[in-house]
Amino acid sequence: MASEGYVALPLPDRVQVPPEVAVAQAEAFRLSMARRHSVRAFAPDPVPEAVIRAAVATAAGAPSGANRQPWHFACIGDPGLKRAIREGVEEEERAFYGGGAGDPWLAALEPLGTGVEKPHLTTAPWLIVVFAERWGEGPGGERWKNYYVPESVGIACGFLIAAIHQAGLVTLPHTPNPMRFLNDLLGRPEREKPVMICPVGYPAADATVPAAAKRKKPFEAICSLHPAPGPE
Numbered sequence: 379m380a381s382e383g384y385v386a387l388p389l390p391d392r393v394q395v396p397p398e399v400a401v402a403q404a405e406a407f408r409l410s411m412a413r414r415h416s417v418r419a420f421a422p423d424p425v426p427e428a429v430i431r432a433a434v435a436t437a438a439g440a441p442s443g444a445n446r447q448p449w450h451f452a453c454i455g456d457p458g459l460k461r462a463i464r465e466g467v468e469e470e471e472r473a474f475y476g477g478g479a480g481d482p483w484l485a486a487l488e489p490l491g492t493g494v495e496k497p498h499l500t501t502a503p504w505l506i507v508v509f510a511e512r513w514g515e516g517p518g519g520e521r522w523k524n525y526y527v528p529e530s531v532g533i534a535c536g537f538l539i540a541a542i543h544q545a546g547l548v549t550l551p552h553t554p555n556p557m558r559f560l561n562d563l564l565g566r567p568e569r570e571k572p573v574m575i576c577p578v579g580y581p582a583a584d585a586t587v588p589a590a591a592k593r594k595k596p597f598e599a600i601c602s603l604h605p606a607p608g609p610e
C-alpha cells in the first residue's frame with residue numbers, strides 16, 4: 379500500500395465546551411448508554427434500511443490500527459438468508475451446548491438463559507454480520523498487513539452497538555464459533571473472519587432481560603484514579 383506521507387489538517391469539528399458542560403454531557407451519555415440492554419426477543423416490525431446504513435457508517439468511523447479499517451459489515455434483510463444463517467448458527471450451538479463448551483462455561487452462561495435455539499436470527503428484521511479483515515488485498519492481488527485487527531474491530535462493534543441503541547433499536551451481540559460458514563453464505567473472502575452477528579430490530583412486547591445481566595461491577599472495582607480523589 380503506497381504511503382501519501384503525513385498531511386496535517388486543522389482539527390475538524392472542533393468544540394471547546396466549559397468543564398461543567400463536559401460533565402453534564404458525559405453524565406447524559408452515561409445515562410443513555412445505561413438504558414441499553416441486550417435483548418433476545420425481537421418484534422418482526424420492519425426497520426428502515428437507512429437506519430442500518432447509518433449505524434454501519436457510524437461503526438466504520440471508528441479508529442483503527444494505522445487507519446486500515448479492517449472490517450466489513452454484511453447487512454441481511456433477506457428472509458431466506460436469515461434462515462440459512464440461523465440454521466448454520468444453531469448447528470454450531472448444538473455442538474457447543476452438547477459438550478463442546480465444557481461444564482464451567484455452560485455454568486457461567488446459565489444465569490443468562492442462553493441455548494441452542496436462536497429464533498431472534500429469523501425474527502429480527504436485520505442481521506449485521508461483522509467481519510474482521512485479517513489482511514488487506516488490492517485489486518491486483520497485492521497484500522498488506524492490517525494492525526491491531528481484534529482491537530480495531532472490537533471498537534467498531536462498540537460504535538455499532540451504541541448507534542443501534544441511539545436509533546431506539548435493540549441488538550444482541552452474538553459470537554458463535556467458528557462461523558466460517560458465514561463466508562460461504564455471504565460471499566466474503568477467506569481473509570475475512572466473521573466475528574459477530576448483530577440482530578437489529580424493535581424489542582418484542584414481552585421481551586425480558588436476564589436479571590444477572592444487569593448486575594454490574596461497582597465502579598470502584600473497575601476504575602482506579604491516580605492521584606486518588608480527595609475529600610469532596
Ligand code: IYR
Pocket residue numbers: 471474487490492493494552553554555
Ligand atoms: N455463542 C453461544 C454461547 C454464548 C457464549 C457467551 I461468552 C455468551 O455471553 C453468550 C452465549 C450462544 O450464543 O448461545
